[in-house]
Amino acid sequence: MRHAHFEALQPVCPACLRRGIESPLQLAPGALEDAAGVSSGLLRCAVLDCGIAYPIIDGAPILVPDLAGWLAANGHLLLQRHELPDPVEAVVAAALGPDAAFNVIRTQQASYAYDHYGDLEEDGGTPAAFGPPPGNAVPGNCAPPTPTPPQPGAVRRTLAAALAQLPATTGPVLDIGCAVGRTAFDLAAASPGLVLGLDLNWPLLAIGRGILDRAVLSYPHRRLGMHFERRRHAVSFPGGERVDFWIADALALPFRGQTFDLAMALNVIDCVSAPPRLIAEMARVLRPGGGAAIATPFDWSSQVTPPDAWVDGPAALETLLAEVAAQARQAGVGALVQSGPARDLDWHVRLHDRAAMHYAVHLLTASLD
Incomplete structure (x- = not known):
């Protein structure tokens, strides 16, 4: 800290x-x-x-807010601090099985780290032979399909699109749901103030903290199945000395009101239990005239968000923003109001050498009136 x-x-x-x-x-x-x-x-x-x-x-x-509950659910992850040599890690992973938390976490780290930092790899993180190997026979003598490799940086492109619609800032910036942290470093490069990245997911946040504390990017890169390769890079990002990463809840931001000039929530609103509260919390911690960005693919899960709280598409998100703003005005506090046109952006999530998911992410920017 x-x-x-x-x-x-x-x-x-x-x-x-x-x-x-x-x-x-x-x-x-x-x-x-x-x-x-x-x-x-x-x-x-x-x-x-x-x-x-x-x-x-x-x-x-x-x-x-529920420190004991969070520690009970995540304490074993905090204590899992040491990286293993690739051969040792492979043996441990195979013994535990693909559904074990150890492998689920590695898979998640691999997908997030590739999108955030894949541009640092000489091969972009994916070999040129993305898709079936040469000679893979297909019935009917058809040429084997060769999918286009997913390009890293979707979250950074979304951030850049958001910043293009928001006013420049010199004050503190909040990156809610920062994951492995590249957007926080990009925000520091784009503005002279302090940048704070928040996330509840320690295994993801630990990758960003490794850059802060040791100037080393280290993450598991998934090839196929349970075959991973450890990627390591010495890194230094402009403005990195103004970045920090904390564990905190997007629905209970641990700050006084009017603390930040800018608040970002990229692909977060469909990962919380109460979307209206996220918007209200962003508004609460923003200073008057501050800017906000919300991006989402509307990829809801009932394990996280009750179905009756799902926001079903762009129009519903704009309606929700207006409803939360109306409630804020009734309470006599600042309200987030849409600023600039909303837009859709491509977002690829790499799974392994031969698979990726493609989302259309909706980006909405707002300002606090």
Whole structure:
């Protein structure tokens, strides 16, 4: 946790915030820190009848309302810190099986890291022979199909499209659901202020933190089945010293109102249990005149979002934005209002050497009036 971000953003207790109280967090004595930031320690709520201590692990504070619940569900992932040599990892993965959490996590890391950082690979992350190998016979003497390799950078292209429709900013920027972090680095390159990336998924966030803490990008690259290759690169991004990554809930942003100039939520709204609350939280933490971007493929899952809360397409999203704005005005607080035309963008998700998913992502920008 960088000192600059903690001091400027002044996070508050997310548990107290749900009770309508903006309780400051204080760094407890005994933290492991240096001139740049804190690698391990506790942030303690200053309210006596609360006093929750939020851990900082590997530089990432865990600021969620249900801390015990999050740790119970994710503690084993926090403790899984060491990379294994490829041959050892392959044996472990095979023994555990493809449906084990170990392999599910590797697969997810591979897809996200490819889209965020695949441009750093000499082969773009995918061999030229994408598709069936030469000589793969097809009935009827037809030529074997050769799919077009998915191009990395969909999330970065979506971010660039959003920034083109939003006003320039010099203040703090919030990247909600930042995953492995490339968009946070792009935001730092595009503006002079602090950038904070938030995500609940530690295995994804850890890839971004590796860049901050060690200047090393390291991730598993999936070839086929359970065949992965470890990719490592020494990296340094412009403005990277102004980026930090924290674990936090998009529906309970641990900040006082009017903290940020810009808030991004790219492919997040269909990954939360309450889409209206996400919009309301973005509005709450934005300063007057601040900008926001929401992108989504409307790819809902009942395991995450109750079906009666699904937003069924672009028109419904614009209606939801207007409804949340109307509620905000009735409450006398700032409202997010659509700014600029909405648009659809291609988004490819690489699965492995021979498979990818193709989404049409809807991008909507807004400003706080």
